Amino acid sequence: MTASAATAPVWHFPFDHSYARELQGLYVPWQPQPAPAPRWLRFNHELARDLGLDADRLAGDEGLAVFAGQVVPPGAQPIAQAYAGHQFGGFSTQLGDGRALLLGEVLDPQGRRHDIAFKGSGPTPFSRGGDGKAAVGPVLREFLISEAMHALGIPTTRTLAAVATGETVRRERPLPGAVLTRTAASHLRVGTFQFLAARGDVDGLRRLLRYVIARHDPALVDAREPALALLRAVMERQAALVARWMGVGFIHGVMNTDNMTLSGETIDYGPCAFMEAHDPDTVFSSIDHHGRYAYANQPGIAQWNLARLAETLLLVMDLPEEEAVERATALVNDYPAIYQAYWLAECRRKLGLLDTANALDDQSLANDYLELLHTWQVDHTLGFRLLSTALRTGSPGATPTLAEHFGAGTPALEAWLGRWKHRLAQQPGRADEAAERMDAANPLVIPRNHLVEAALEAASTDADLGPFEALLAAIRRPFDAAPAGTVWAQPAAPEQTRGYQTFCGT
Numbered sequence: 001m002t003a004s005a006a007t008a009p010v011w012h013f014p015f016d017h018s019y020a021r022e023l024q025g026l027y028v029p030w031q032p033q034p035a036p037a038p039r040w041l042r043f044n045h046e047l048a049r050d051l052g053l054d055a056d057r058l059a060g061d062e063g064l065a066v067f068a069g070q071v072v073p074p075g076a077q078p079i080a081q082a083y084a085g086h087q088f089g090g091f092s093t094q095l096g097d098g099r100a101l102l103l104g105e106v107l108d109p110q111g112r113r114h115d116i117a118f119k120g121s122g123p124t125p126f127s128r129g130g131d132g133k134a135a136v137g138p139v140l141r142e143f144l145i146s147e148a149m150h151a152l153g154i155p156t157t158r159t160l161a162a163v164a165t166g167e168t169v170r171r172e173r174p175l176p177g178a179v180l181t182r183t184a185a186s187h188l189r190v191g192t193f194q195f196l197a198a199r200g201d202v203d204g205l206r207r208l209l210r211y212v213i214a215r216h217d218p219a220l221v222d223a224r225e226p227a228l229a230l231l232r233a234v235m236e237r238q239a240a241l242v243a244r245w246m247g248v249g250f251i252h253g254v255m256n257t258d259n260m261t262l263s264g265e266t267i268d269y270g271p272c273a274f275m276e277a278h279d280p281d282t283v284f285s286s287i288d289h290h291g292r293y294a295y296a297n298q299p300g301i302a303q304w305n306l307a308r309l310a311e312t313l314l315l316v317m318d319l320p321e322e323e324a325v326e327r328a329t330a331l332v333n334d335y336p337a338i339y340q341a342y343w344l345a346e347c348r349r350k351l352g353l354l355d356t357a358n359a360l361d362d363q364s365l366a367n368d369y370l371e372l373l374h375t376w377q378v379d380h381t382l383g384f385r386l387l388s389t390a391l392r393t394g395s396p397g398a399t400p401t402l403a404e405h406f407g408a409g410t411p412a413l414e415a416w417l418g419r420w421k422h423r424l425a426q427q428p429g430r431a432d433e434a435a436e437r438m439d440a441a442n443p444l445v446i447p448r449n450h451l452v453e454a455a456l457e458a459a460s461t462d463a464d465l466g467p468f469e470a471l472l473a474a475i476r477r478p479f480d481a482a483p484a485g486t487v488w489a490q491p492a493a494p495e496q497t498r499g500y501q502t503f504c505g506t
Contacts, residue, residue: 013075015105015116016106018113019115019211026192026196027080031072032101032118032121033121038067040064041143041178063161068163069179078102080101081097081100081192082096082195083096085256086191097126098126099131099133100118103116117181118181119181120132120177120179135176135178137460138270139162139179139180143159145272154266157267159181162179185216185263186261188216189260190306191256191257191260192208197315205312209227209230225319228328231309231310231328234264235335239302239339240264248443249278250274252266253283255293257309271285274448276449276492278373279374281294282294283295285501286501286504351387352437353427355426358426365420369420372409372416376408376413379405382489382491383405385439388435388439390421440479443479444482445474446475449492456468474488
């Protein structure tokens, strides 16, 4: 079916277009390129139902034509959004959606607004010479990792559909093309404010400020100083988000300001990966040559990005310049303490701690365990998941499974376990109850890098979606499996992790 031969479908998305209505100058109307020979890779029935959409209808031929760009659904107004951004510290005054299009927004049954956007649907005015396309591998990587994050309870954009286009895209080697359809609370970024600030467009910044507050923080509409109030809200969301990343060992890989959402969702799953052996200096991205976005650097980079947001908001603060700078600076300087509070809460969840009376001792306890994981190169995920077995009847001290991961470091582990159990004994409740809480906080299954790569290679090279489907089913239940006997929980062999790199996929 081609765009010219298609008849208008009898169903439609209930689109609204608040971004296009209220933020003229921050987008360009544009149309997707129709895929020549589309076929389904995966449709997300669960997400479609959550959005209040007709999942069965969308999963058929009519949906395939829409998600392949062959038919623009009724009510859609495709636009390419404009934004700027700091990429690895260097500022570009214009980036924008080089291969993405926002079709519109839908309200779910709870009244929450969601963007529906294509990724890989062809070049736009912001493509900067690129082809605007995507390949099957990166599209399925985003599907897998975003669904894993959702299952872990971490705010994230999600994938509604993935479609192979039937054409070849040229990268380091020819690859099968694909289009992803992404949902998000919004695609508003730090870089959206930077785009207008770089042009000195104060009126545009005021409109954007009002729009962001109305969409994400309506309680702040009557704030005395709305720009500072929004900055604080975004700081809180980002601190909470990054603390969750750190808890599960997630490394975003490309924390540019155009990849930091104002909604607090994880976005743009390019060179991302989950850390296995705990090492604060872990970097996977092939383009991060100096470790700017290494695991341990992520909280500090979030603060750096927020400082860039604060700079743009100075232009719309109804305060004397000196006072505006002073108050914004003080707020950004509060970020480490804000983040630390979220990080301590995350550490307590992972260690089964309930009360909050011993902040310094609890953080020291957590830091010392992380140092043990690093020293003995213990798998981050299993190092936390297997802790709960030390609290269950019949599993005194370091269980054999946990001890195997520590090897010669078992005596140091035993000493730490003694401190930890003493701390647990100071709070109400039984040890097995703490173990249950920990198993609900510490996943057993994450998207292991070697399994992700195997699934993407099978899908890209052999059009075999079996490994992808099996891995997707596993990562959607990250807390449920038993520690023994699941292939999804096993770390990669050293030869598989040595020198492992991820790529942007652009």
